[in-house]
Amino acid sequence: MILLFLAFFSLFLQTTLGNNVFPDDFLFGVSTSAYQIEGGWNANGKGESIWDVFSHNNPDKIIDNSTGDVAADSYHQFREDLANLIYLGVHFYRFSISWPRVLPTGFINHVNPDGVKYYSDIIDQLLSNKIEPMVTMYNWDLPAMLQELGGWTNPNIGSYFVDYADFLFSKFSHKVKYWITFNEPGEICETGYGLGLNAPGINMSGIADYLCGKTVLLSHSKVYRLYKSKYNNGKLGISISTPWYEPKNKNVKADVKAAERAMQMEFGWWAHPIFSRHGDYPDIMKDRIKNLSLANNFTGTRLPYFSKDEIKRIRGSADFLGLNHYTTYLVSPNDYNTNLTSHVKDVGVKKEIDPKWPASKARWLKVVPWGLEKLLIWIKNEYNNPCIYITENGYPDDGGLLDMDRVRYLAGYIKSMLKAMQESQVNVKGYAVWSLMDNWEWIDGFTLKFGLYQIDYDDCARIRKPKSSVNFYRDLIHVMEIPAICFEGAPVIPKIEHI
Numbered sequence: 001m002i003l004l005f006l007a008f009f010s011l012f013l014q015t016t017l018g019n020n021v022f023p024d025d026f027l028f029g030v031s032t033s034a035y036q037i038e039g040g041w042n043a044n045g046k047g048e049s050i051w052d053v054f055s056h057n058n059p060d061k062i063i064d065n066s067t068g069d070v071a072a073d074s075y076h077q078f079r080e081d082l083a084n085l086i087y088l089g090v091h092f093y094r095f096s097i098s099w100p101r102v103l104p105t106g107f108i109n110h111v112n113p114d115g116v117k118y119y120s121d122i123i124d125q126l127l128s129n130k131i132e133p134m135v136t137m138y139n140w141d142l143p144a145m146l147q148e149l150g151g152w153t154n155p156n157i158g159s160y161f162v163d164y165a166d167f168l169f170s171k172f173s174h175k176v177k178y179w180i181t182f183n184e185p186g187e188i189c190e191t192g193y194g195l196g197l198n199a200p201g202i203n204m205s206g207i208a209d210y211l212c213g214k215t216v217l218l219s220h221s222k223v224y225r226l227y228k229s230k231y232n233n234g235k236l237g238i239s240i241s242t243p244w245y246e247p248k249n250k251n252v253k254a255d256v257k258a259a260e261r262a263m264q265m266e267f268g269w270w271a272h273p274i275f276s277r278h279g280d281y282p283d284i285m286k287d288r289i290k291n292l293s294l295a296n297n298f299t300g301t302r303l304p305y306f307s308k309d310e311i312k313r314i315r316g317s318a319d320f321l322g323l324n325h326y327t328t329y330l331v332s333p334n335d336y337n338t339n340l341t342s343h344v345k346d347v348g349v350k351k352e353i354d355p356k357w358p359a360s361k362a363r364w365l366k367v368v369p370w371g372l373e374k375l376l377i378w379i380k381n382e383y384n385n386p387c388i389y390i391t392e393n394g395y396p397d398d399g400g401l402l403d404m405d406r407v408r409y410l411a412g413y414i415k416s417m418l419k420a421m422q423e424s425q426v427n428v429k430g431y432a433v434w435s436l437m438d439n440w441e442w443i444d445g446f447t448l449k450f451g452l453y454q455i456d457y458d459d460c461a462r463i464r465k466p467k468s469s470v471n472f473y474r475d476l477i478h479v480m481e482i483p484a485i486c487f488e489g490a491p492v493i494p495k496i497e498h499i
């Protein structure tokens with residue numbers, strides 16, 4: 001009788017509130033990356049990465065002159081992190097392996113057993129607590145020695161990456177079922193080799209970023225083909241980051257075209273070669289870069305093309321699309337009246353925000369939940385409904401335990417994702433919050449706090465404390481339903497427990 005009542009009551013809730021229930025097999029998780037949390041930058045045989053070199057040599061390029069030398073000290077405190085993952089009840093934990101911690105020089109002939117043991121222990125402890133490990137192989141920390149050879153602008157680096165990947169598969173593929181080759185190829189190549197803002201700090205936009213992109217896409221496909229032929233006991237994908245590009249004025253044809261061009265030349269640069277029916281770079285990207293190269297007196301295009309065979313091998317080289325998404329821009333055309341060669345000029349758009357959108361601590365991140373639904377539908381239509389895991393989504397603030405703005409952000413974006421799944425049948429299989437804890441946010445140092453758990457960076461003990469968002473996310477995972485507290489107008493009640 002009571003059961004019957006409960007069944008009717010939950011039916012009543014669902015019809016009055018809309019169906020906010022996730023499928024049983026949907027996976028919720030959290031994401032981190034090695035350099036941003038581990039510390040132990042030179043511990044027990046680890047080699048230097050380009051981020052060690054960059055942060056040590058260019059303190060002026062990091063907003064608070066900090067480094068990731070200690071970061072969240074996860075190298076020594078993974079037990080604390082594990083306890084927090086268990087408390088949250090996440091289905092998976094997405095973390096990255098530091099290449100130079102495992103192979104200090106980058107080359108396969110020198111293995112660091114301590115580094116292998118560190119990750120092996122993490123994987124075993126996750127599994128014994130029924131948390132699936134999702135492993136990113138490259139989250140920006142290239143072994144410094146490989147940068148001496150040109151890093152990702154050198155096509156030969158790909159074979160060293162394949163050696164490294166093969167090593168990881170040989171050690172862990174019987175335990176790890178979710179693999180991601182690269183985290184955010186756009187940021188690796190554009191911000192690292194084009195704008196020079198990130199490590200390795202190469203400022204050669206419109207040239208080095210495209211060389212890097214070709215190596216990264218080819219390396220990704222080689223690792224995928226290796227995995228399928230030699231291991232093939234899980235899923236392997238790539239995590240691509242993109243905002244949603246909305247036309248500034250939907251009634252202006254040029255704005256609609258510019259927004260589509262931004263989608264194709266920023267996101268499609270990476271997604272089109274892998275997920276589209278015909279593969280290769282988007283046509284608009286090839287056309288524009290060729291025209292602008294010739295106009296600038298290059299003898300041919302600055303975009304290095306793939307051979308027919310390479311196009312074939314890259315196409316289809318992923319079991320899923322990892323999607324990192326944070327925000328939206330309003331887009332209109334902009335020719336950038338300059339002779340400078342740059343990727344920004346190649347794309348030829350102006351990106352703005354609507355001043356009405358709620359802000360965050362980061363200049364670049366405004367709160368626009370509906371952008372995620374539009375992005376997911378665009379991906380479904382453009383790439384024939386691929387399997388998607390949202391591998392990063394999150395909100396930066398100044399810190400503090402009462403993080404209601406983060407709760408509202410997450411609730412809004414998660415609802416938008418569920419709407420795309422329910423109303424447009426977008427094939428989203430999982431979602432991860434960026435990030436488990438406050439970390440070292442690259443050139444923003446410790447000034448942006450993305451964590452569900454707080455860390456006081458003035459305290460050497462690096463004690464983790466749960467924020468209100470821990471309660472929110474834990475409840476959501478527990479019931480697999482967006483909690484009623486998150487509906488429009490309802491008060492959000494903070495409760496902080498569990499230390």
Ligand SMILES: *[C@@H]1O[C@H](CO)[C@@H](O)[C@H](O)[C@H]1NC(C)=O
Pocket residue numbers: 059060063064065
């Ligand atoms: C960072 O370092 C630069 C010089 O390298 C110095 O001018 C600046 O004051 C420092 N800033 C902080 C916040 O320490």
Ligand SMILES: *[C@@H]1O[C@H](CO)[C@@H](O)[C@H](O)[C@H]1NC(C)=O
Pocket residue numbers: 195196197203
């Ligand atoms: C990159 O080069 C351009 C043009 O020389 C310059 O304006 C810009 O400040 C440089 N950026 C960095 C990060 O060095």
Ligand SMILES: *[C@@H]1O[C@H](CO)[C@@H](O)[C@H](O)[C@H]1NC(C)=O
Pocket residue numbers: 284287288291
């Ligand atoms: C590139 O130039 C060709 C020849 O002038 C022109 O037909 C084409 O429309 C241009 N493409 C783009 C994307 O500007």
Ligand SMILES: *[C@@H]1O[C@H](CO)[C@@H](O)[C@H](O)[C@H]1NC(C)=O
Pocket residue numbers: 295296297339
């Ligand atoms: C390209 O070369 C031509 C001929 O030498 C010259 O007139 C033109 O100004 C050059 N264009 C640029 C963008 O430098």
Ligand SMILES: *[C@@H]1O[C@H](CO)[C@@H](O)[C@H](O)[C@H]1NC(C)=O
Pocket residue numbers: 337338339
């Ligand atoms: C581009 O270069 C050409 C030739 O050098 C020059 O005439 C023109 O004024 C330059 N344009 C800009 C925007 O600098």
